[in-house]
Amino acid sequence: MSTSHVLDQKSKTAGYxxxxxxxSAANSVYETKQLNLWYGANHALKNIExxxxxxxxTAIIGxxxxxxxxxxxxxxxxxxxxxxxxxxxxxxxxxxxxxxxDYGVEELRTRVGMVFQKPNPFPKSIYDNIAYGPRIHGxxxxxxxxxxxxxSLRGAAIWDEVKDRLTENxxxxxxxxxxxxxxxxxxxxxxDVILMDEPTSALDPISTLKIEELVQELKKDYSIIIVTHNMxxxxxxxxxxxxxxxxxxxxxxxxxxxxxxxxxxxxxxxISGRFG
Amino acid sequence: MRYIEHDxxxxxxxxxxxxxxxxxxxxxxxxxxxxxxxxxxxYQIVTQGISHLSFSFLTNFASRFPDQAGIKAAxxxxxxxxxxxxxxxxxxxxxxxxxxxxxxxxxxxTTFIRMNISNLAGVPSIVFGLLGxxxxxxxxxxxxxxxxxxxxxxxxxxxxxxxxxQEAIRSVPGELRDASYGMGxxxxxxxxxxxxxxxxxxxxxxxxxxxxRAIGETAPLxxxxxxxxxxxxxAGVMDTFTALPMQIYDWSSRPQPEFQQVxxxxxxxxxxxxxxxxxxxxxxxxxxxxxx
Numbered sequence: 001m002s003t004s005h006v007l008d009q010k011s012k013t014a015g016y017x018x019x020x021x022x023x024s025a026a027n028s029v030y031e032t033k034q035l036n037l038w039y040g041a042n043h044a045l046k047n048i049e050x051x052x053x054x055x056x057x058t059a060i061i062g063x064x065x066x067x068x069x070x071x072x073x074x075x076x077x078x079x080x081x082x083x084x085x086x087x088x089x090x091x092x093x094x095x096x097x098x099x100x101x102d103y104g105v106e107e108l109r110t111r112v113g114m115v116f117q118k119p120n121p122f123p124k125s126i127y128d129n130i131a132y133g134p135r136i137h138g139x140x141x142x143x144x145x146x147x148x149x150x151x152s153l154r155g156a157a158i159w160d161e162v163k164d165r166l167t168e169n170x171x172x173x174x175x176x177x178x179x180x181x182x183x184x185x186x187x188x189x190x191x192d193v194i195l196m197d198e199p200t201s202a203l204d205p206i207s208t209l210k211i212e213e214l215v216q217e218l219k220k221d222y223s224i225i226i227v228t229h230n231m232x233x234x235x236x237x238x239x240x241x242x243x244x245x246x247x248x249x250x251x252x253x254x255x256x257x258x259x260x261x262x263x264x265x266x267x268x269x270x271i272s273g274r275f276g
Numbered sequence: 277m278r279y280i281e282h283d284x285x286x287x288x289x290x291x292x293x294x295x296x297x298x299x300x301x302x303x304x305x306x307x308x309x310x311x312x313x314x315x316x317x318x319y320q321i322v323t324q325g326i327s328h329l330s331f332s333f334l335t336n337f338a339s340r341f342p343d344q345a346g347i348k349a350a351x352x353x354x355x356x357x358x359x360x361x362x363x364x365x366x367x368x369x370x371x372x373x374x375x376x377x378x379x380x381x382x383x384x385x386t387t388f389i390r391m392n393i394s395n396l397a398g399v400p401s402i403v404f405g406l407l408g409x410x411x412x413x414x415x416x417x418x419x420x421x422x423x424x425x426x427x428x429x430x431x432x433x434x435x436x437x438x439x440x441x442q443e444a445i446r447s448v449p450g451e452l453r454d455a456s457y458g459m460g461x462x463x464x465x466x467x468x469x470x471x472x473x474x475x476x477x478x479x480x481x482x483x484x485x486x487x488x489r490a491i492g493e494t495a496p497l498x499x500x501x502x503x504x505x506x507x508x509x510x511a512g513v514m515d516t517f518t519a520l521p522m523q524i525y526d527w528s529s530r531p532q533p534e535f536q537q538v539x540x541x542x543x544x545x546x547x548x549x550x551x552x553x554x555x556x557x558x559x560x561x562x563x564x565x566x567x568x
Contacts, residue, residue, distance in 0.1 A: 078458060083382050109460035116458070120451035122470060133459040136469070182455070189459050 027054040029193055029223045030075060034089035037067075037074060039082065044070050046247045048089070052240075057215060057224045059238035059255065061231060063275065067247040068227045072195050075225065076112040077105045094192075110137060113186030117198040119178035121170035121185070126162050129170045129181055133189035148188050156184035157214050176207025183214065194218065196226040200233065212237050231271055235259050243267045321547075325540030333541055338505045338523065342534035347542055349506045350523035353422075354491055354549070356510055357519055360426025361433070361490050366483050368430065369437030373479075376438075377445040378467060390442075397435035404432040405499030413500055420501045423513040428496050433486040440482020444475040477564040484557035488550050494521040520546045 030052040037045035045067045052058050060068040073079040075091065077098060090097045098108055121129050130149045139145060149166070153159040158180040162173065170181055179199060186194055196215070200208040215224055215237050228234050234241050235255060242252040243264075251258060251267045262268045269275055328342075336346020372393075380386045408428025418424035448471050456466040472479075497519055504526040510517045524546065527539035 076458065078454065081454070081457065105457075106460040106462055109458060114454075114458040116451060116454060118451060120449075120455045122452060122455065123474065132456070132461075132469070136456075136459065136461045136465045185455070186459070 028052060029054050029094065030225075031092040032090070033092070035071075035074065035091060036088045037070060037079070038086045039070075040084045044247050045074070048249055050242060050249055050252060052223065052225060054223050055219055055221075056239040057219050057226060057237055059234035059241045060225065060227045060244060061229075061234050061241060061270070062244035063270070064229075066244040068242075068244045069197055071244065072197055072225060072227045075193075075195055076109050076114055078109075078114065080105070110189055111191055112193045112195060113189055113191035114195045115179070115183050115186050115197065115199045118202050119175055119182055121178050121181050123169065123171060125167045126170050126173075126181060127166040129185050130188045133185060137189065152184040152188040153181075155187045155218070156180045157210065157217070158184060174207070176203050176210065179203060179207065179211060180214065183211070183218075187218075191222065193223045193225065196224065198227055198229060201229060208233075231259075231273075243270060245270070321540045321543050324537050325542075325544045328537045328541040329544060334545070337507045338518075338526075342532060342538050345527070345535070345538045347520070347523060347545055349509060350518050350520045350542070351545065351549075352509050353506075353517035354520045356422050356513070356517055357426055357429065358487060358491060360422055360513060361429045362483075362487055364426060365430040365433050365437055365486065365490075369434050369483065369486075370441050370479055372434075372438045373441030373445055374467060374471075377442055378463060378471065393435050393438050397439060400495075401432055401493050402495040402499060404428060405496030407431065408496055409499050409501070418514070420503065420516050421514045422510055422517050425497055425500055425502055425517075425519075426513070428500060429490040429493065432493065432496060433490050436486040436489070437483050440486070441475070441479045444478025444482065445471060447478065448474040477561045480560045480564075481557045484553055484560070488553045491519075491549060491553070492521055492546065494525050497522050498525075520549070 028051045030050070032048050032050040032052075035045055035048040036043070048071060050071075060072060062068045070079055074087065075093075075098075079085055079087075087099065090099065092098075093108065093112070096103060122132060124132075127149055130152050131145045134145060134148050139148070150159060150163075153162060158177060161177060162181070165172075170178060173181070179202075183194075183199075200211050203211065212233065215226065218224060219239075226234075226238065238255045240253065241255045241258040243250045243258065243262075243266075245266060251262060251264045253263075258267060259271055262271065333346050334351065335348055336344060337349050338347075339345045376386060376390060405428060408424060408431065412418045412424035412427050413420060416424075418427075452470050452474065453466060456470045461469070502518055502522055503516060504518055504522055506516070506518045520542065524539050524542040527535045527542060
C-alpha cells in the first residue's frame, strides 16, 4: 500500500474491520449472495453466488447474452443506468451490501473503477482525461493533479508514449493507446477494484498483448475482474475463471482447473469450442 | 442456375438511368424555384428600399413625413426585446431539455410531455399572443411593456429551443456518460463537464435560429398591443416600445407610395439583423464542433 495516496480513501481493509462485518471474508473483495436481476420481464441473472478474491484477476467467460457483462456492471451498479432493471439478493463489497439504501453509487464507483469495451476517452486533452476523476472528487491543486496524471499514466504503461503530448486531444492517438488512457483514467481515482468489460475486443493483437501484460502488472495493487470473449485470454491472464451460461454460474474455480479439468460437461463443451 | 442474368441487367440499365435523370432534374427544379422566389424578393426590396437607406434612417424616430421617417425606436426596441427573450428562453429551454433527457424517468408521462412540446412548436404565433395578453399583460399587469412582450416571445420559441436542445443532448455518445458515471461523478458533474460542452454547439445553433424567428414575429406583438409610433427610447424593461416588424407593418399599410420605400428600407435593416444572428450561429457551430 503506497503512502502517497492523495485521495482521502480508506485503506484496503482497515476501515471495515472495526464493525466486525469482515470476519468471514479475509481476502474476498466481493461476495455475491443469491443475486437475481431482471431487465423488465427478462430474468438475466439467476441466483448468482460468487466470491471474488483480492489481488487476483478473475475472468468471466460465456457465450453472448449469458449475463457476464450484466454481472460486471452490477458490481458498480452501472447496470442501473438501464431503465426497468430490478435486482434481488446481495453483493457485499468489502463486507458492505452495495444495494443498501445509504450506500451511494458515487462512493462505490470511486472505489471500483471501470474500463469499457470500446475506448471512450472524453473529447478533451489527455491530461484532462486523467485529471477528470480526481477533479470531480475535489482535487484542485495543480501540483497534486500533475502527480496523479503522471503516476496513473505510468501505471497504465503509456507515460513514455504520451508524456510530450499531454495537451493533445485524446482522440489524436491510436485505439490501443486510447484504451490504455482509459485504464490510466480509471487508475487516477485510486480504486480498489478495476472492472474490465471486454477491454481488448476492439483492439489489434499488439495492443491486446500490451493490455494483457498491463493487467498482470496491475493485479499486484488492484483486484481485477475482466469479462472476455476470448478464452485464450482468460487462460493467459486470470487466476480464477467463472463460466456463465443463460444467466447462471455453471462453474467457478481456479483458471487451471477450469481449463484442464472442468467438472461440468457444459464448461468443457464451451472451452473446447463446441458452442458459443 | 443463375438468378441474375447479366444480359438482362444490361438491357434494363437504360431505363434505370432515365428514371435516375428524371428525378435528378425534378429536384434541381424544386431547388431553383425556391431560389428564384428568394432572388425576386431580395431584388424588389433592395431596389425599393436602397434609396431610402441612410445613416439618418437609423438615427431618426418615426415620422408622418416619409423622408424624415427613421427606424431608431424600432431597432433599439427589438434589441431590448431580444435582451429579455434570449436569457429567458435559453435558460428555460435548456433546463427543460436537460430535465427531460437526463433526469426524468422514461415513462408514459414524459413521452406525453415530449409529444406535446413538439406539437407546441406548431401552434400559430397569434395564439401565443393571446396567451401573453391574458397572462402577462392583464393577469400579471405588465401592460404592453418590453417584459410582457419578451415573455410572450419566449413562450413562442421555447418549444423550438427545447426540441433542438434535446436533440443536441441526445447526440452526445452514451459511452461518455458511462465513463463519467463509472468514475463516481454525480449527474450534475456529468452534465456540466461532459454533456453540456459536447452539446453546446447544437444548443446554441438551435437557440439562435429560434431567436431569429422571434425577432421577425409580428402577430403576438399586435395582439399584446405594442404601439407603433414612438418618439422616445425605452429606459427599462417595464417601458413600452416598438419593434422592427411592427414598424415595417405600419409603414407598409400606409397609403402614401413613399412609405412603401421606407418599409422596404426597414425590411433591409431587419434582414441584416437576421443575417448577423445566423452568422453568429454558424461561427459558434464551427468553433465548438468536436469530433468523437
